[in-house]
Amino acid sequence: MKKLRVLVVGLGNVGRGVLLSLSNNDDMELAGVVSRTPERVKKELPGVAVVKADDIAGIKALNADVAILCGGSKNDLPLQGPQFASIINTVDSFDHHDRIPEYFAAMDTAAKASGKVSVISTGWDPGVFSLERVLANAFIPGAVAKGFYGLGEKGGLSMGHSDALRTIPGVKDARQYTHAVPEAIEAVRAGKAVNFKAGDLHTRECFVVLEDGADAASIEEQIKSMPGYFAPYKTTVNFVTEEELKSRCAGFPHDGCVIASGVTGAGNGAVVEYHCRWGSNPEATANILVAHARAVGRLASEGRSGAFTILDIPASYFSRHSREDLLKKFM
Amino acid sequence: MKKLRVLVVGLGNVGRGVLLSLSNNDDMELAGVVSRTPERVKKELPGVAVVKADDIAGIKALNADVAILCGGSKNDLPLQGPQFASIINTVDSFDHHDRIPEYFAAMDTAAKASGKVSVISTGWDPGVFSLERVLANAFIPGAVAKGFYGLGEKGGLSMGHSDALRTIPGVKDARQYTHAVPEAIEAVRAGKAVNFKAGDLHTRECFVVLEDGADAASIEEQIKSMPGYFAPYKTTVNFVTEEELKSRCAGFPHDGCVIASGVTGAGNGAVVEYHCRWGSNPEATANILVAHARAVGRLASEGRSGAFTILDIPASYFSRHSREDLLKKFM
Numbered sequence: 001m002k003k004l005r006v007l008v009v010g011l012g013n014v015g016r017g018v019l020l021s022l023s024n025n026d027d028m029e030l031a032g033v034v035s036r037t038p039e040r041v042k043k044e045l046p047g048v049a050v051v052k053a054d055d056i057a058g059i060k061a062l063n064a065d066v067a068i069l070c071g072g073s074k075n076d077l078p079l080q081g082p083q084f085a086s087i088i089n090t091v092d093s094f095d096h097h098d099r100i101p102e103y104f105a106a107m108d109t110a111a112k113a114s115g116k117v118s119v120i121s122t123g124w125d126p127g128v129f130s131l132e133r134v135l136a137n138a139f140i141p142g143a144v145a146k147g148f149y150g151l152g153e154k155g156g157l158s159m160g161h162s163d164a165l166r167t168i169p170g171v172k173d174a175r176q177y178t179h180a181v182p183e184a185i186e187a188v189r190a191g192k193a194v195n196f197k198a199g200d201l202h203t204r205e206c207f208v209v210l211e212d213g214a215d216a217a218s219i220e221e222q223i224k225s226m227p228g229y230f231a232p233y234k235t236t237v238n239f240v241t242e243e244e245l246k247s248r249c250a251g252f253p254h255d256g257c258v259i260a261s262g263v264t265g266a267g268n269g270a271v272v273e274y275h276c277r278w279g280s281n282p283e284a285t286a287n288i289l290v291a292h293a294r295a296v297g298r299l300a301s302e303g304r305s306g307a308f309t310i311l312d313i314p315a316s317y318f319s320r321h322s323r324e325d326l327l328k329k330f331m
Numbered sequence: 332m333k334k335l336r337v338l339v340v341g342l343g344n345v346g347r348g349v350l351l352s353l354s355n356n357d358d359m360e361l362a363g364v365v366s367r368t369p370e371r372v373k374k375e376l377p378g379v380a381v382v383k384a385d386d387i388a389g390i391k392a393l394n395a396d397v398a399i400l401c402g403g404s405k406n407d408l409p410l411q412g413p414q415f416a417s418i419i420n421t422v423d424s425f426d427h428h429d430r431i432p433e434y435f436a437a438m439d440t441a442a443k444a445s446g447k448v449s450v451i452s453t454g455w456d457p458g459v460f461s462l463e464r465v466l467a468n469a470f471i472p473g474a475v476a477k478g479f480y481g482l483g484e485k486g487g488l489s490m491g492h493s494d495a496l497r498t499i500p501g502v503k504d505a506r507q508y509t510h511a512v513p514e515a516i517e518a519v520r521a522g523k524a525v526n527f528k529a530g531d532l533h534t535r536e537c538f539v540v541l542e543d544g545a546d547a548a549s550i551e552e553q554i555k556s557m558p559g560y561f562a563p564y565k566t567t568v569n570f571v572t573e574e575e576l577k578s579r580c581a582g583f584p585h586d587g588c589v590i591a592s593g594v595t596g597a598g599n600g601a602v603v604e605y606h607c608r609w610g611s612n613p614e615a616t617a618n619i620l621v622a623h624a625r626a627v628g629r630l631a632s633e634g635r636s637g638a639f640t641i642l643d644i645p646a647s648y649f650s651r652h653s654r655e656d657l658l659k660k661f662m
Contacts, residue, residue: 020596024472101658121662128466130662131646132605135459137661138622138649139615141355251599264618265351268582268610274463275606279599284470287595291469311650311657315462316642318469326642327432330468331452331461 004297005031006290007064009053009084011041013159013252014093015070017286019045025290027320031064053080056087064088065300066293070286078103085110085118085307089300091292093123093285100126108307117299119292119308123285124276125149129258131310132274136260140270143262146188148180148201149254155179155205156254157281164229165206168222170214173242175249177205180256189271191261203234207249209242254281291318335628336362337621338395340384340415342372344490344583345424346401348617350376356621358651362395384411387418395419396631397624401617409434416441416449416638420631422623424454424616431457439638448630450623450639454616455607456480460589462641463605467591471601474593477519479511479532480585486510486536487585488612495560496537499553501545504573506580508536511587520602522592534565538580540573585612622649 006028008015015033022028032049035041041050051058059067067084069092071077077094084090085107094103100121111118121127125147133145150156155177165174184201187194194200206223210216220237223230240248255277264270278284292310295317299308316326337359339346346364353359363380366372372381382389390398398415400423402408408425415421416438425434431452442449452458456478464476481487486508496505515532518525525531537554541547551568554561571579586608595601609615623641626648630639647657 264614283595311647
């Protein structure tokens with residue numbers, strides 16, 4: 001059977017995770033990498049076709065079946081998404097929850113015009129957690145699902161919040177770990193109708209390396225008052241050396257869960273929980289993107305076009321296994 | 332919008348759960364109940380249309396959109412499934428895992444011939460757990476998902492094993508609780524490649540009321556040596572009075588989880604777990620069947636026909652919510 005040819009757009013942590021993931025999915029192969037800095041990528045990946053991001057003819061010549069867009073949601077995807085959707089099938093992990101309807105509409109328009117398939121906003125949240133929220137609500141009508149992040153002792157590394165810390169003048173490097181509030185988890189599990197604010201569900205722990213001569217007290221104050229990112233949360237700031245940061249904050253671990261609690265017919269309790277724990281958050285996202293690339297191939301082969309989310313795709317489309325195997329071994 | 336008219340076939344615990352569930356899903360309504368004993372059901376449900384199981388004309392006259400088949404997998408569904416699939420869209424919870432491929436083929440043939448949609452083998456296992464097994468394996472290639480049942484202190488009530496106990500002469504009444512083995516859960520979570528046998532994953536606890544004069548020792552021996560049901564497991568048998576059975580064994584609680592453990596790209600650990608805890612097992616199954624009835628309506632409106640499983644259906648089809656709401660509130 002012909003392998004699905006996958007184009008990786010953007011070689012950051014997620015893009016590198018996609019390369020690794022492709023080698024664990026023997027029905028797919030790498031068609032090439034699209035980068036803003038092709039010379040850098042060619043050195044890192046000898047033997048791989050590398051094309052500049054604005055070289056449309058070069059991208060088309062790679063003859064890929066699907067492009068996995070690994071750019072960021074803030075600056076890359078809003079422009080890049082519709083551009084790619086107008087020339088190739090795409091998968092992306094656009095994760096600004098509030099702006100998903102707007103992004104869906106833009107991608108749907110572009111993909112319908114080109115006759116391509118675009119799966120948007122997948123990964124573990126949005127993505128698998130979105131799916132679990134919908135299933136929980138469908139199977140337990142009235143249940144409201146809550147998501148929690150950073151369940152383990154060390155918490156979960158938030159890339160977005162780490163980036164936010166690094167924008168503060170005087171901060172040389174930083175990491176942010178999110179911690180779920182155990183009492184909030186227990187309240188949701190018990191079905192208590194608490195009207196949670198964001199700060200009730202999570203706390204934030206920062207590890208910050210200062211530039212020489214930076215004012216620690218002022219930086220701590222700037223962090224704790226940063227709107228959206230830290231102001232709504234109980235936030236602790238730890239100033240550490242570069243060496244301490246390196247040893248304490250290695251890797252990209254993250255974990256989380258979705259919990260929904262409600263009742264069935266005669267008032268009997270019903271609780272469902274989905275948990276995931278990842279040694280590498282970007283590799284987890286990459287694995288999920290790659291499984292969605294398989295689904296894109298299937299949708300495209302059916303002549304479908306337009307934007308899709310994980311909610312629009314049957315689970316079997318993500319799987320390497322045949323219908324016969326699924327019925328026999330997975331049902 | 333026109334409500335989906337649902338026919339309930341068989342008024343046991345699951346059928347009663349479906350009636351309750353329909354009242355919590357305002358896009359559906361009860362079309363009627365099909366029963367082998369319509370007079371009994373008419374007394375229990377005054378005002379509800381009740382039709383005898385072999386009255387095809389009567390069933391058709393109820394003008395239902397979908398029939399939820401609540402019969403058992405051993406004696407009812409293998410015959411009843413294809414019969415109903417040849418006249419109406421159906422949903423069922425056929426749960427003999429080994430025989431699902433064969434049942435799927437029979438239902439697919441019947442439903443394709445009649446142009447109807449038949450969703451088979453849904454509930455929480457097979458059903459939601461099947462879905463979670465497929466997703467875990469797709470997102471963590473190579474990960475093998477294991478299911479566990481009876482996680483809480485009291486364990487989970489197994490109807491099938493309780494029925495098996497009651498077939499033994501001298502047993503007046505009985506309940507069987509399944510317990511997951513905590514060490515096995517930890518081994519799966521840790522990704523240990525243990526070659527588990529059934530008896531390594533679960534133990535079985537029986538509560539048995541004897542008939543007057545029955546021989547306890549002989550019955551205990553018969554239980555513990557029953558092939559398939561008890562012989563492969565560490566089984567304990569408690570003889571109790573009818574009163575003790577009533578107070579210890581009220582209701583139909585059950586719970587379980589699917590755990591899959593593996594690695595992502597560079598060998599980083601990855602674990603996903605789906606847990607559910609139900610105060611009423613038959614009500615849980617009923618709720619899931621009802622959400623699938625909604626999906627059947629959607630598939631039928633698209634002109635689809637044949638047999639489907641939960642693996643073939645997008646999550647959005649189970650949901651009461653519009654695409655706009657799903658994008659805005661659930662993604």
